[in-house]
Amino acid sequence: MSTKRALQSEIRQYRNAERLLVLGARVPIVMEMTQLSSWFLRKLSLEIRGEAPRKGQVPNSDQWYLRRQNNLEASLFCALYESLKKYAEAGTDECALLVGAYSQVRADFGAAGAAVGMSIDRAWWLVKSLQIKNLRRARCRVCQGRYLQAWSRLERNFLCWECRQQGYTVAGGRAPRRVRRGAAS
Numbered sequence: 001m002s003t004k005r006a007l008q009s010e011i012r013q014y015r016n017a018e019r020l021l022v023l024g025a026r027v028p029i030v031m032e033m034t035q036l037s038s039w040f041l042r043k044l045s046l047e048i049r050g051e052a053p054r055k056g057q058v059p060n061s062d063q064w065y066l067r068r069q070n071n072l073e074a075s076l077f078c079a080l081y082e083s084l085k086k087y088a089e090a091g092t093d094e095c096a097l098l099v100g101a102y103s104q105v106r107a108d109f110g111a112a113g114a115a116v117g118m119s120i121d122r123a124w125w126l127v128k129s130l131q132i133k134n135l136r137r138a139r140c141r142v143c144q145g146r147y148l149q150a151w152s153r154l155e156r157n158f159l160c161w162e163c164r165q166q167g168y169t170v171a172g173g174r175a176p177r178r179v180r181r182g183a184a185s
């Protein structure tokens, strides 16, 4: 690698680290994405956020994404991530996609007056879970929206919560009117 390219790559790593830390990412995750040292990242985190970086385990479970509200956020994140990836310039790194999609989810929820429950750490784990095929995006057969689903629970006639609430059933068609709203979910 030429000196200039090496320098550009190094600058990009620092920028990525800064973006991730501003969004509240844990140090081990920033380390993995930037190859910068733990010591340096802890110092940078302290400088950026004015507090010591958070401790504790990084996310490693897929169950969180399958709860209703979390699933909506996570599914929106996936859609934005895929869209960014599709139109990204050649050479765009995964960190830029993660930060870009996550920032957009926060902006969308913020515009609607809601806070996002999904942390940047969970967004990071979500990308991994999709890559290793723990989770997949299933298309609802009624509204055609795509929602996260465990890979092991693949359903041919997948129905999202909203459509179940409307009375649609997995077997096909719509449930009789006597089915109370919510009773079908």
Ligand SMILES: [Zn+2]
Binding pocket: 140, 141, 142, 143, 144, 145, 159, 160, 161, 162, 163
């Ligand atoms: Zn639906």
